[in-house]
Amino acid sequence: MxxxxxxxxxxxxxxEPAGIRAGIQDAAPHADADELLRLWQHHVETEQRRIVDGSRPYVTSEVIDREAAQLVADACQGDLEKLAMAARRxxxxxxxxxxxxxxxxxxxxxxxxxxxxxxxxxxxxxxxxxxxxxxxxxxxxxxxxxxxxxxxxxxxxxxxxxxxxxxxxxxxxxxxxxxxxxxxxxxxxxxxxxxxxxxxxxxxxxxxxxxxxxxxxx
Incomplete structure (x- = not known):
């Protein structure tokens, strides 16, 4: 039972992808949102996997999402603060x-x-x-x-x-x-x-x- x-x-x-993609489009309207979404997702998946296997000390998802947002912001000159909030919307x-x-x-x-x-x-x-x-x-x-x-x-x-x-x-x-x-x-x-x-x-x-x-x- x-x-x-x-x-x-x-x-x-x-x-989750739709929310992050929307945040990227809002922060950088002329960027390739799908490519930047893949960059974001790859970073999150890689870093969480590193924490699970013990090769990185634990940090919260907020830290990893902000790292991903920084990578995207650097790639498209987008607004970091807007991007950082995308993972919650x-x-x-x-x-x-x-x-x-x-x-x-x-x-x-x-x-x-x-x-x-x-x-x-x-x-x-x-x-x-x-x-x-x-x-x-x-x-x-x-x-x-x-x-x-x-x-x-x-x-x-x-x-x-x-x-x-x-x-x-x-x-x-x-x-x-x-x-x-x-x-x-x-x-x-x-x-x-x-x-x-x-x-x-x-x-x-x-x-x-x-x-x-x-x-x-x-």
Whole structure:
């Protein structure tokens, strides 16, 4: 029996690339926003990976996002302050707000994000996300898929990991949750990391409404 749902936020509930791209376009209207977005994303992914593997001391997502914003600003002569705030102004997917409300009628909802505490507060407020509990990887001083991050949700829930369902649009995130003992649900998003042929997740959903229906049937 599922006791609570644990949600990834970036990419799963909010369209992170769209929000950052909009910030880049606002700060540097004539620049190639897609190219600069790739520069931003590559920096964030690389630095978080370095922290997880121990080759860089922990810093919050706000620090890494500002580094990325500085790289973009240097490349396009854009406004650094506008760029630095882009990572918190992320639009929700069309089904996010209603889907969370529907699921919250039956389950406790836990947000579990690589975003730092301050960034997560801004993301939640801007996108209108409503939680019973919002957890940041900052409390584990590492990033997903480090098992210590999933342990935050296990401790808060007070139940065995197999009674938690991790919901994400990223197969790498779900693999990390599986290693920590959580059940898994992949939700398809245009910007996610689709499962490979070797992945075996408990549920596959086309969106939050589909997820709610499958959980209702279960």
């Amino acid at each position: 599922t006791h609570a749902l644990v949600f990834d936020v970036l990419g799963t509930l909010v369209d 992320l639009p929700p997917w069309p089904d996010t707000v209603d889907g969370l409300a529907r699921l919250a009628e039956r389950f406790p909802l836990i947000g579990l994000s690589n975003a730092g505490r301050t960034a997560l507060l801004g993301i939640n407020a801007h996108a209108g996300l409503r939680w019973h509990q919002a957890l940041s990887a900052e409390d584990a001083r590492t990033y997903k898929p480090d098992p210590a991050v999933y342990e935050l949700a296990i401790r808060v829930s007070g139940v065995a990991p197999e009674r938690l369902l991790m919901v994400a649009a990223h197969a790498w995130d779900l693999r990390g949750a599986q290693k920590a003992g959580l059940r898994t649900a992949y939700v398809a998003r245009p910007v996610g990391d689709p499962p490979s042929a070797s992945d075996h997740f408990d549920l596959h959903a086309e969106g939050l409404a589909d997820l709610a229906e499958q959980l209702g049937e279960a």
